[in-house]
Amino acid sequence: MNRPEIAKKGIFEACVLSNKQIRQCYYCLNLQLDAKGSDLFSDVIPGQFLELDTSSISLPGISDIPDHLKDSSQRSVLLRRPFSFSDVTVTQDLNGTSVKVQILYCVLGPASVRMMNLRRNDTVSVLGPLGNGFSIPDELSRAVLIAGGMGSPPILHLAGYLKEHYPKCEVVSFVGAKSSDDFPFSTRIDNSEGFVLEEFDRIRVPAHIATDNGSAGYQGFVTDLAGNWLENNKIDFASTAIFACGPEPMLAATASLAEHLELLCQVSMERMMACGIGLCQSCAVEAKTTSTDTHYHLCCKDGPVFDANDVVWQGK
Ligand SMILES: Cc1cc2nc3c(=O)[nH]c(=O)nc-3n(C[C@H](O)[C@H](O)[C@H](O)COP(=O)(O)OP(=O)(O)OC[C@H]3O[C@@H](n4cnc5c(N)ncnc54)[C@H](O)[C@@H]3O)c2cc1C
Ligand code: FES
Known part of the structure; x- marks a missing residue:
């Protein structure tokens, strides 16, 4: 696949612009990236992702936690969690580049329950941009x-x-x-x-x-x-x-x-991921080679976007 060149990744702060419930367990989180993050994300492409550190976000009040998550949401959240973007807005002015990122998330465990509690002007630590995004063929009509x-x-x-x-x-x-x-x-x-x-x-x-x-x-x-x-x-x-x-x-x-x-x-x-940066090997994807053998790609580093022809699909 013809990959565009990917920008460097880094850890930086993002400020919450809004965090609204869309319906039931679905939320929309809008983040303003700081100067470092804006620089890193200025060339981001769809399919890339970021990782949020939710460990310092407090849990919502017990009555605001969905019943089925009241116990499991108490687990600690040492690992960052991966999220794609549903929208990225890049603006340029005299002060440089400014990037806003939108995340649509589903509340289903300890990290996403904490994310429900993010309020305007809160800050959150972000690692990204990560992975390889979609590659658009020149002749696409x-x-x-x-x-x-x-x-x-x-x-x-x-x-x-x-x-x-x-x-x-x-x-x-x-x-x-x-x-x-x-x-x-x-x-x-x-x-x-x-x-x-x-x-x-x-x-x-x-x-x-x-x-x-x-x-x-x-x-x-x-x-x-x-x-x-x-x-x-x-x-x-x-x-x-x-x-x-x-x-x-x-x-x-x-x-x-x-x-x-x-x-x-x-x-x-979107495989389950632990480190998100190619260190832990927890996100291996079996891929074809030119012979009958197969080998493994890391979803977080080589993907998450793959040519469908390269993947060994279970049950095929
Ligand atoms: C590249 C990538 C992009 C993602 N983008 C989004 C996004 O835009 N919006 C969003 O809501 N979620 C997205 N996810 C999934 C998101 O990372 C998980 O929902 C999140 O980590 C859950 O954390 P938690 O602590 O709330 O729940 P956990 O306790 O970590 O998980 C709760 C339940 O969800 C399951 N689960 C968690 N992650 C995955 C996964 N990747 N695939 C299948 N099942 C999973 C777990 O097995 C468990 O049963 C993405 C994942 C990846 C790898
Ligand atoms: S999540 Fe650790 S290697 Fe991919």
Whole structure:
């Protein structure tokens, strides 16, 4: 894969601009990076990620912690936690570069429960930018984005990035979740368009919806919805590529779809990570070699974005 040159990484402070609940367990955190962070993040690309140190954030009051997390959230959080960005805003003025980063997060354990408690003007320690992001082929004229569950934030970032930097490229997205309540976005029901994801609507990227239980959009797998669309639309396969992020079974199905249609496909694999910088080997991804052997890449350092063809998918 033709990788853009990646900026250096570092540890720096970010100031909380806002931290709002979107729905149920989903929150939107906006951070203003300090001068060092802004410099490091000025060239960040979708698919890269950061790690937050949540160890100094206090727990919310016990009544604000979801019942099912009251016990597990008491665990200590020594390790930083990885998060993708759903949006990055870079501005230049006489004082230099200023970068704001948006994170959409799901509350499901001790670190994310602490993040619920972040207030405007709090500071948090950030390590980043980490990993390799999506690589956009020069000849791309249509990008098909496929997202599942908490894999959606970097796909939203990619959608906005393509609209801004590749205005001639047509961008279409397919977003799946368990039910209509499980999208990490603001939603509305529109008379003509049906169930709408506001964040995609705002950047004018069509989002086709799939839910496991049929409570919104197509009932079934988001990869089947995308597959039907690709089969039914006359597309120039040579200049179309798929970009995906979500649970691994969804990524494996996306890889099969791309192989069947002979489309380029990049997947972002959000493996469990401990160090995030290539030291602990906890995030190994089995990859093909030119022979029948396989070898291992580190998801945090060599990924999280991989060419779908390079990955050895479980069960294939
Ligand atoms: C590159 C990358 C990007 C990510 N981007 C986002 C994002 O944009 N928004 C977001 O909400 N989360 C994202 N995650 C997942 C996020 O890192 C975890 O949700 C977070 O670490 C949970 O910490 P915790 O202490 O709250 O819960 P933990 O106690 O650490 O985990 C709670 C539960 O979630 C499971 N879990 C944790 N991390 C993962 C994972 N990576 N894959 C599958 N299951 C997991 C654990 O097994 C456990 O059952 C990303 C992960 C990676 C590797
Ligand atoms: S998370 Fe430690 S090597 Fe990848």
